[in-house]
Amino acid sequence: MKSFSKLSERQRNILRFMDRYFDEYGYPPTIREIGEATDIFSTSVVNYNLNKLVEHGFIERSDSKARGLRLVRAIPNGRNSVRKSEKGAERFPGVPLIGQIVAGEPIHIPETAYADEENMLEIPRSFLGGVNPTETYALRVSGDSMTDAMIQDGDIVVLRHTDTAQNGDMVAVWLTDREETTLKYFYQEGMRVRLQPAHPTMEPIYVQGTDCRVQGKVLCVVRRVD
DNA sequence: AAGGTTCAGGATAATGGCGA
DNA sequence: TCGCCATTATCCTGAACCTT
Numbered sequence: 139m140k141s142f143s144k145l146s147e148r149q150r151n152i153l154r155f156m157d158r159y160f161d162e163y164g165y166p167p168t169i170r171e172i173g174e175a176t177d178i179f180s181t182s183v184v185n186y187n188l189n190k191l192v193e194h195g196f197i198e199r200s201d202s203k204a205r206g207l208r209l210v211r212a213i214p215n216g217r218n219s220v221r222k223s224e225k226g227a228e229r230f231p232g233v234p235l236i237g238q239i240v241a242g243e244p245i246h247i248p249e250t251a252y253a254d255e256e257n258m259l260e261i262p263r264s265f266l267g268g269v270n271p272t273e274t275y276a277l278r279v280s281g282d283s284m285t286d287a288m289i290q291d292g293d294i295v296v297l298r299h300t301d302t303a304q305n306g307d308m309v310a311v312w313l314t315d316r317e318e319t320t321l322k323y324f325y326q327e328g329m330r331v332r333l334q335p336a337h338p339t340m341e342p343i344y345v346q347g348t349d350c351r352v353q354g355k356v357l358c359v360v361r362r363v364d
Numbered sequence: 365a366a367g368g369t370t371c372a373g374g375a376t377a378a379t380g381g382c383g384a
Numbered sequence: 385t386c387g388c389c390a391t392t393a394t395c396c397t398g399a400a401c402c403t404t
Contacts, residue, residue, distance in 0.1 A: 190395095
């Protein structure tokens with residue numbers, strides 16, 4: 139994963155523009171708007187650089203819809219970088235950190251999560267992709283099954299409460315037979331579900347649809363670097 | 365119509381091999 | 385070690401096409 143300063147000038151400009159645009163309009167820009175704002179004349183170049191930013195873990199893209207862009211890492215000096223702002227909690231709503239995902243040990247995730255102030259994370263609204271903060275919660279990741287998805291041991295994932303998922307979604311899933319929660323990519327394959335780790339040497343888990351329950355979909359990842 | 369994707373091909377930078 | 389050259393990788397342009 140590259141740091142912000144190691145990105146090309148254009149890629150940094152794209153991130154800054156996306157950050158400003160989301161802050162102003164509340165939704166992401168189009169590829170053509172990004173091109174206009176960053177002096178890129180070809181949509182393919184914008185697309186190329188967006189793919190690079192996905193590769194480096196700065197943004198996520200949705201294949202199925204227009205403006206399907208989402209910042210998933212804070213931008214240094216960006217409007218939505220992780221800091222207190224004049225609008226305070228409104229722009230940086232609290233997301234409760236309620237536990238961790240750890241293989242072999244079940245974790246109960248309440249429908250209405252509660253955490254004391256010490257365990258509340260301030261997450262920029264743009265990182266939640268329009269999801270109501272009251273529908274979100276955070277978990278600390280233990281293990282390295284998602285390293286290829288830029289999620290390391292100790293990272294915090296922010297999730298939206300949901301009991302459904304689409305193929306390719308990164309989700310927290312409760313496995314009823316194993317009595318544990320796991321973080322994997324979700325793929326429905328007929329009556330069974332494939333839970334795919336993002337790790338080169340780890341095998342997917344196959345379970346019957348009735349033996350797993352989606353508990354949340356990952357919205358973004360938070361990492362402390364020190 | 366707006367917005368996104370794909371493709372062929374060109375320019376430039378980075379890298380590696382080789383001889384002096 | 386240095387300079388030259390070939391190869392490869394990266395980034396870009398422009399246009400056509402596809403999807404919603």
